[in-house]
Amino acid sequence: MPITSLPTPPSRTDAANFNARADAFLGALPTFATEANALATEVNGYVVSASSSAATAVNAPGTSATSTTSLAIGTGSKSLTVQTGKSFVIGQWVTITSTASPANWMHGQITAYTSGTGALVVNVGLTGGGGTVAAWTIGLSAPSQSSSALLSTNIYSDPSWLSSLAASKLDGTVAIASGGTGASDAATARTNLDIPSRSGVGASGTWGISINGNAANANTATTATVAGTANALNPSGGYQTGSLGIGAAASGVTGEIRATGDITAYFASDARLKENVRPIDGALSAVLAIGGKVFDWRDAHVAARGGEDGFFVRKTDFGVIAQDVERAFPLAVCTRPNGHLAVDYAKLTTLAFQAIVELKAELDAMRGSLDASGAVGE
Secondary structure, eight states: OOOOOOOOOOOGGGGGGHHHHHHHHHHHHHHHHHHHHHHHHHHHHHHHHHHHHHHHHHHSSSSEEEEOOOEEOOSEEEEEEOOTTOOOOTTOEEEEEESSOTTSEEEEEEEEEETTTTEEEEEEEEEESOSEESOEEEEEOOOOOOTTSTTSSSOOSSOHHHHTOOHHHHHOOOOGGGTSOSOSSHHHHHHHTTOOOOOSSTTOSEEEOOOOSOBTTBSOOOEEEOBSBTTOOOTTSOOOOSOEEESSOOOOSTTOEEESSOOOOOOOOOGGGOOSOOOOTTHHHHHHHHOOEEEEOOHHHHHHTTSOOSSSOOSEEEEOOHHHHHHHOGGGEEEOTTSOEEEOHHHHHHHHHHHHHHHHHHHHHHHHHHHHHHHHHO
């Protein structure tokens, strides 16, 4: 509310205007007093409203309060009086902090609160600082950790639980069944976990691999050298497999090789490697006894080799009969582990070569006889 300014007051130094100024000043005083009283009333109203608002803010239900209860910092049950009408709930976690020195605090869980009286009981589990404090600020906080948790202390640089661990707990071993290696060093761990060691850098270099027992019929596979591709094998090594497919899937029949292209091979045949060399006797008779046959494979045999494919396996086929070869020229026949006879077709051609030689000799002899007969007739 505005207040009207008072006129210039009278002064003994201005005797000529003293009476006029005195009359004017005294005449303005009642109005001034009225306006000043009204202003005072308005200001007092503001004070009352501010006080009421402050009290409402402090006492409003919420998550903070203050207390003047004198308490010594420590764990256990702590009772103090706070504002009434708060919305504290049993089970909530609160921190009771010294208003003057926040380094002094207590942390715990509310076990009781009476809204009408402001009586608050907190079960304190963690503390900071020390001493007795009579001015507190109370606020909700996060739950505390257990005494064995990493953050259960206010000193994180060197938690006592960590520094107190015995060396045996840090240097011990964990059994493989429990998710460990059962070893305290890398070499023993690899042995326990059956992990092969390696040399070289990363995935390059030579990796030593030792396979013992029945691993795809390979009793030993000593070294596989990674040279360009992971499929490159050490040419000085020896390898064994059940069946092999080159340009085609392996048949799965033990000992069988299937190739969609030509198989180029040269067999040792140098005369310096041989002795007691002699012609095959009766080659022509053997060839005549063996002959050539067209036949159908039995269904069980066709099925065992994966069925007809028109390339490697055909129902109707041609060749020789192993029993015929065995009777006429047994060197070209062998018996497989399953008891079936097999023919060495590659070397069997040698029999045909010698049969041609014998046939040529017979023809030459016949020509000689004919020529001799003609000469006598003349």
